[in-house]
Amino acid sequence: MTHSPLLRSDQTLFRDPDVFELTFVPEHLHHRDAQVKELAFLISPALRGGSALSAVLRGPPGTGKTTTVRRIFREVREETKKIVPAYVNCRHDHTLLAVHRSIFTQVVGYAPPSSGRYLDEIKQGIATRLHDHDAALVVCLDDADDLIVAGTYNTLLYQILRLYEKWDVRKAGVFAVTSNLDLNLGAEADPSVWSVFHPTEITFLPYSRTEIREILADRAQQGLYPRVVPKPLLDRIAGIAAGEQDIRIGIDLLRAAVLLAEKDGRRRVTHADVTAAARAVTAPALRNRAAGLSEAERALACWIAERSHDGADMASGTVFEAAQEYLPVGKTTYHEHLNALTRAGIVDLVPQKGRGREVRLRYDAGDVAAACSSPDRTCETPNSTCEIPN
Numbered sequence: 001m002t003h004s005p006l007l008r009s010d011q012t013l014f015r016d017p018d019v020f021e022l023t024f025v026p027e028h029l030h031h032r033d034a035q036v037k038e039l040a041f042l043i044s045p046a047l048r049g050g051s052a053l054s055a056v057l058r059g060p061p062g063t064g065k066t067t068t069v070r071r072i073f074r075e076v077r078e079e080t081k082k083i084v085p086a087y088v089n090c091r092h093d094h095t096l097l098a099v100h101r102s103i104f105t106q107v108v109g110y111a112p113p114s115s116g117r118y119l120d121e122i123k124q125g126i127a128t129r130l131h132d133h134d135a136a137l138v139v140c141l142d143d144a145d146d147l148i149v150a151g152t153y154n155t156l157l158y159q160i161l162r163l164y165e166k167w168d169v170r171k172a173g174v175f176a177v178t179s180n181l182d183l184n185l186g187a188e189a190d191p192s193v194w195s196v197f198h199p200t201e202i203t204f205l206p207y208s209r210t211e212i213r214e215i216l217a218d219r220a221q222q223g224l225y226p227r228v229v230p231k232p233l234l235d236r237i238a239g240i241a242a243g244e245q246d247i248r249i250g251i252d253l254l255r256a257a258v259l260l261a262e263k264d265g266r267r268r269v270t271h272a273d274v275t276a277a278a279r280a281v282t283a284p285a286l287r288n289r290a291a292g293l294s295e296a297e298r299a300l301a302c303w304i305a306e307r308s309h310d311g312a313d314m315a316s317g318t319v320f321e322a323a324q325e326y327l328p329v330g331k332t333t334y335h336e337h338l339n340a341l342t343r344a345g346i347v348d349l350v351p352q353k354g355r356g357r358e359v360r361l362r363y364d365a366g367d368v369a370a371a372c373s374s375p376d377r378t379c380e381t382p383n384s385t386c387e388i389p390n
C-alpha cells in the first residue's frame with residue numbers, strides 16, 4: 001500500500017479558506033435559476049426609470065435565500081447606479097433607527113453619526129441621495145420575522161415603501177425573507193402596508209441530496225487542493241447534509257473533516273475524519289431535535305439507540321415486543337412515540353420487504369443516547385437499560 005507524503009507544517013489543504021465561510025457568495029449559484037429570474041424580473045422596472053416590485057422569500061434554513069439575494073444585489077451593484085440595493089440583517093438590526101441606519105450606510109456610503117441624528121434626518125439623508133442620483137431603492141429585510149417579534153415590521157414596511165410620499169423619490173421595492181414556514185409575511189402586513197407592498201411569494205425548497213452533492217463538489221473544487229476529499233466521502237457528506245436538510249451542515253462538515261486531516265499532517269481526508277467531524281457538526285442539531293421531545297419519547301430513543309448499538313433486530317414489531325420487558329407502554333403509545341421520533345428526524349422507518357418497517361437511527365447510536373439521556377435517566381451504549389415513564 002502506498003501512502004501519500006505527509007504535509008509539512010507550513011502547508012495547507014485549503015486553496016481558499018474563505019470559500020467555507022457562511023458569508024461567502026459563490027460564483028455559481030446552483031439550482032436557484034427560477035428564484036434568480038423572478039427577483040431579476042421584480043427589480044427590472046427600476047432599470048427603466050420605474051419602481052422595483054416587492055417579494056416575500058420563504059423556505060427552510062439553508063435553502064439559499066440569503067445567498068440568492070446577495071448574489072443578485074452584487075450583480076446590480078456591478079451593473080448599474082440606477083438601483084441601490086440595501087441588505088439588512090434583522091437579527092442584528094430590528095429597531096426603526098437601526099434598520100434605517102443600515103440602509104443609510106449602504107445608500108450614502110458611510111454610517112450616519114451615532115449621536116444627534118433623528119430618524120427623520122436619516123430618512124431625509126437616504127431620500128436626498130436617491131433623488132440626487134435618480135436611483136431606486138431595493139431593500140432586503142432578511143429574517144424579517146425578528147421585526148414582527150420586535151413589533152416594528154409594519155411600521156418599517158410602511159416607512160420604507162411610502163418614502164416617496166414625503167420625498168421626491170421612486171417607490172422602493174422590499175424583499176422580506178423568512179425561514180419560519182409557519183409565518184406568512186404577506187398576511188402579517190396591515191392594510192395600509194399591503195396596498196403598497198403586494199409581494200410576490202418566492203419559495204425555496206430544500207435541496208435534494210444530488211443538488212447538495214453538486215454544491216459541495218463546487219465548494220471543494222474552489223476551496224481545496226485537488227484530491228483532498230475522495231468522491232465517496234463527498235457523497236457521504238452530502239448524504240448527512242441531506243438528512244439534516246441543511247446545506248450548511250455539509251459545508252461545515254467538509255471544512256471540519258479537512259481540518260482534521262490537516263491537523264494530522266495528511267493530504268487526504270479519510271472515512272474516520274468524516275465520522276469524527278460529523279459528530280461535532282451534527283451534535284447541536286441532534287440536541288435541538290431531542291430537546292423538542294417528551295421525556296417518554298427521549299427514553300424510547302435511548303432504548304432504540306442501545307438496541308441498535310448491540311446489533312439487535314430493528315424490525316419495528318420486534319422492537320415493540322422486546323421493549324415490553326423494559327417499557328410499560330401499549331402498542332398505540334409506542335407507535336405515537338415512534339412517529340414523534342421520526343418527525344424529529346432522529347429515526348427513519350424504512351419499509352422492509354414483507355417485514356413491516358425497520359427502525360433506523362439517523363445518527364450514531366452513542367450520540368443519540370447522549371442527547372436523549374436526562375439527569376434522572378442515563379442512557380449508556382452498550383448494555384444499560386432505560387426506564388420509560390408513562
Ligand SMILES: Nc1ncnc2c1ncn2[C@@H]1O[C@H](COP(=O)(O)OP(=O)(O)OP(=O)(O)O)[C@@H](O)[C@H]1O
Nearest residue numbers: 022026029030061062063064065066067179215247
Ligand atoms: N444554490 C447554492 N449554491 C451554492 N451555495 C449555496 C447555495 N445555496 C446555499 N448555499 C450556501 O449555503 C449556505 C447557506 O445558504 P443561505 O444562508 O443563503 O441559506 P438561507 O436559506 O438564507 O438560510 P437561513 O434561512 O438559515 O438564513 C451559504 O454558505 C451559501 O453560500
